[in-house]
Amino acid sequence: MTEETSGDxxxxxxxxxxxxxxxxxxLDLVIPRGSFFALLGPxxxxxxxxxxxxxxxxxxxxxxxxxxxxxxxxxxxxQRNVNTVFQSYALFPHLSILDNVAFGLRRRxxxxxxxxxxxxxxxxxxxHIAKKKPGQLSGGMQQRVALARAIVNRPDVLLLDEPLGxxxxxxxxxxxxxxxxxxxxxxxxxxHVTHDQEEAMTMADTIxxxxxxxxxxxxxxxxxxxxxxxxxxxxxLGQSNLLEATVTSRAGTTAELDVHGVNLRxxxxxxxxxxxxxxxxxxxxxxxxxxxxxxxxADDNRLTGVVTDASFTGLAxxxxxxxxxxxxxxxxxxNDGSLPAARxxxxxxxxxxxxxxxxDADQDAHAGAQDQAxxxxxx
Amino acid sequence: MSGPVADVAPAAASGxxxxxxxxxxxxxxxxxxxxxxxxxxxxxxxxxxxxxxxxTVDTGxxxxxxxxxxxxxxxxxxxxxxxxxxxxxxxxxxTLLLAYPLAYFMAQRSGRWKNFLLVLVIxxxxxxxxxxxxxxxxxxxxxxxxxxxxRSTHVTDLLQWVHLTSNDSLMNSRFAVICGLTYNFxxxxxxxxxxxxxxxxxxxxxxxxDLYATPIQTFWKVIxxxxxxxxxxxxxxxxxxxxxxxxxxxxxxxxQTVMIGQVIDSEFxxxxxxxxxxxLSFVLMLIIVVIVAVYVRRAGTEELx
Numbered sequence: 001m002t003e004e005t006s007g008d009x010x011x012x013x014x015x016x017x018x019x020x021x022x023x024x025x026x027l028d029l030v031i032p033r034g035s036f037f038a039l040l041g042p043x044x045x046x047x048x049x050x051x052x053x054x055x056x057x058x059x060x061x062x063x064x065x066x067x068x069x070x071x072x073x074x075x076x077x078x079q080r081n082v083n084t085v086f087q088s089y090a091l092f093p094h095l096s097i098l099d100n101v102a103f104g105l106r107r108r109x110x111x112x113x114x115x116x117x118x119x120x121x122x123x124x125x126x127x128h129i130a131k132k133k134p135g136q137l138s139g140g141m142q143q144r145v146a147l148a149r150a151i152v153n154r155p156d157v158l159l160l161d162e163p164l165g166x167x168x169x170x171x172x173x174x175x176x177x178x179x180x181x182x183x184x185x186x187x188x189x190x191x192h193v194t195h196d197q198e199e200a201m202t203m204a205d206t207i208x209x210x211x212x213x214x215x216x217x218x219x220x221x222x223x224x225x226x227x228x229x230x231x232x233x234x235x236x237l238g239q240s241n242l243l244e245a246t247v248t249s250r251a252g253t254t255a256e257l258d259v260h261g262v263n264l265r266x267x268x269x270x271x272x273x274x275x276x277x278x279x280x281x282x283x284x285x286x287x288x289x290x291x292x293x294x295x296x297x298a299d300d301n302r303l304t305g306v307v308t309d310a311s312f313t314g315l316a317x318x319x320x321x322x323x324x325x326x327x328x329x330x331x332x333x334x335n336d337g338s339l340p341a342a343r344x345x346x347x348x349x350x351x352x353x354x355x356x357x358x359x360d361a362d363q364d365a366h367a368g369a370q371d372q373a374x375x376x377x378x379x
Numbered sequence: 380m381s382g383p384v385a386d387v388a389p390a391a392a393s394g395x396x397x398x399x400x401x402x403x404x405x406x407x408x409x410x411x412x413x414x415x416x417x418x419x420x421x422x423x424x425x426x427x428x429x430x431x432x433x434x435t436v437d438t439g440x441x442x443x444x445x446x447x448x449x450x451x452x453x454x455x456x457x458x459x460x461x462x463x464x465x466x467x468x469x470x471x472x473x474t475l476l477l478a479y480p481l482a483y484f485m486a487q488r489s490g491r492w493k494n495f496l497l498v499l500v501i502x503x504x505x506x507x508x509x510x511x512x513x514x515x516x517x518x519x520x521x522x523x524x525x526x527x528x529x530r531s532t533h534v535t536d537l538l539q540w541v542h543l544t545s546n547d548s549l550m551n552s553r554f555a556v557i558c559g560l561t562y563n564f565x566x567x568x569x570x571x572x573x574x575x576x577x578x579x580x581x582x583x584x585x586x587x588x589d590l591y592a593t594p595i596q597t598f599w600k601v602i603x604x605x606x607x608x609x610x611x612x613x614x615x616x617x618x619x620x621x622x623x624x625x626x627x628x629x630x631x632x633x634x635q636t637v638m639i640g641q642v643i644d645s646e647f648x649x650x651x652x653x654x655x656x657x658x659l660s661f662v663l664m665l666i667i668v669v670i671v672a673v674y675v676r677r678a679g680t681e682e683l684x
Contacts, residue, residue, distance in 0.1 A: 055589055056588075056589075057585050057588070057589070076588070077585070077588040077589050078588045078589075078590075078591045078592055078593055078594075079591075082589075083589055083590065084585075084586070084589045086582050086585070086586055086589075088580070088582050090580065090582040090583050090585065090586035091586075092583060092586070092587075092601060092605075093583075093605070094604045094605055103587070103590045103592070103600075104590035104591050107590060107591035107592050107593075107596060108591055149590070153590070153591075
């Protein structure tokens with residue numbers, strides 16, 4: 001079998017419906033060749049369905065899937081140059097580790113399948129257990145065997161379906177780093193499905209955030225975090241404080257906003273033209289507790305409030321600060337030697353105008369917050 | 380899978396024994412052991428002794444260690460042994476071919492119909508074995524629709540050509556006996572296969588497809604090897620009783636299809652040559668044990684999970 005010309009993975013208008021339920025809705029996505037791409041979203045958002053359609057295990061109801069300039073929508077799973085690392089690993093219990101890894105090569109009648117399989121096992125540092133059966137391995141080892149079994153075929157796209165979900169926290173961290181190293185070593189396109197935002201941010205070059213079968217936003221981790229485009233993304237990736245604001249004036253590069261009678265600022269390029277009402281967002285760690293007399297740049301935004309809760313986590317202290325209109329803001333203060341504030345203390349919060357972001361006012365301010373709380377509770 | 384579970388019990392028992400003698404396990408074993416002694420060990424010894432005795436029913440039997448009985452029995456009835464093995468083997472292969480797709484469908488694809496289908500498989504057991512076999516006389520009867528269809532489609536010619544029947548009818552032939560055996564033992568093949576295939580993790584089938592295996596390769600490389608314990612269990616449950624069966628050949632066969640079970644039956648009850656009947660029983664048991672031992676070893680089930 002000759003090396004096929006491979007390229008980007010493209011999904012155009014892909015929709016998957018089950019009876020009356022739409023799992024994936026009009027998905028358009030380009031995943032560049034050689035990238036580490038994460039599909040991130042809460043359970044039931046359609047990310048696994050998307051992955052299964054790319055693998056060929058499910059058929060899209062409408063739409064096409066392309067690899068390079070080849071339309072693979074109609075091909076069967078075994079005809080696609082795509083391999084999957086299953087959530088349950090799905091190692092063949094009756095075959096040795098070596099035979100598991102060589103399975104794909106054998107089916108394609110690759111001549112030196114034994115040697116290539118050993119090579120892949122060496123890549124995941126498991127060459128010494130090649131003769132064992134999957135049942136004799138720990139979860140972490142099985143995970144690496146599943147990875148080797150997929151990588152060894154040098155697929156155009158490697159799909160990972162929550163591959164670290166069954167591992168404990170420490171092992172998961174270690175595997176995150178290992179996976180990323182292996183990906184850059186072999187240079188294959190990795191598409192990683194996860195509900196863990198931290199995992200996605202740690203590993204992926206590009207993240208696509210999915211919600212209810214649709215794409216919310218696609219971008220690199222920093223862009224998604226600093227400039228979320230929807231309340232769902234703002235709440236699902238980390239935490240956000242969202243303030244109800246109206247634009248009072250736009251002067252030069254700075255817009256003036258009115259938040260419950262307080263004047264706040266935001267760079268004007270964060271605002272869409274003609275917007276008047278919006279959610280002004282700011283991340284908890286961007287907020288600082290400042291003394292009322294502390295100086296600051298002219299662009300510093302200020303709000304005053306009362307500390308209603310303070311919890312010390314070692315790395316930082318998390319505060320809840322109640323504003324005059326009753327809303328509570330989350331504040332994360334790094335443990336950098338600054339004086340802690342006690343519960344009940346009157347405090348002033350300050351942040352740089354450019355740390356704010358604007359979101360459409362017609363969205364639900366709590367979208368995505370609950371999903372994230374559920375998932376972090378489960379892990 | 381059952382390894383660790385099985386290991387726990389003796390370990391716990393020995394731990395207790397160190398504190399004080401614990402007779403509970405032996406007491407629990409007692410009824411089963413007693414049953415085995417009374418209804419298996421004693422009859423076996425009696426049968427073994429009977430096969431080495433000489434005499435008649437009227438004058439009584441004396442143990443003379445007359446091994447010639449075995450030689451005579453084998454030389455007279457070896458074709459019946461062979462026929463029994465061939466018939467039972469054929470029926471076993473047929474039940475496997477019929478049961479495997481059915482069990483796979485029931486276990487993996489039937490969804491909420493699963494329990495209903497299981498009931499259908501077991502339903503024939505509500506009728507007596509004898510009645511079910513007699514029903515096949517009606518099914519295969521000369522002026523019935525099945526025979527008419529077989530004649531019009533020249534299936535009867537085909538059956539004659541492969542020597543499963545000797546004339547235009549289906550009844551009283553090798554064909555009918557094998558049909559009866561296959562039908563009667565089919566549930567014994569389906570149930571172990573079903574129990575095994577139900578545990579098959581469907582993601583393994585998907586993984587094989589993902590790794591370029593065609594559906595046929597997926598079957599032979601993944602599904603079949605993983606289902607071998609079920610296949611071995613089912614074939615044993617079918618072959619062993621089928622080899623000793625004496626109802627099907629009597630009700631559906633002719634004088635040329637007599638199986639060894641039928642011979643033993645008539646030697647005991649009609650001819651009343653107890654020694655020959657006992658010797659035949661022993662030889663049949665020995666043959667089955669050897670066949671099963673070779674088969675299980677070749678299937679290599681102990682290596683499977």
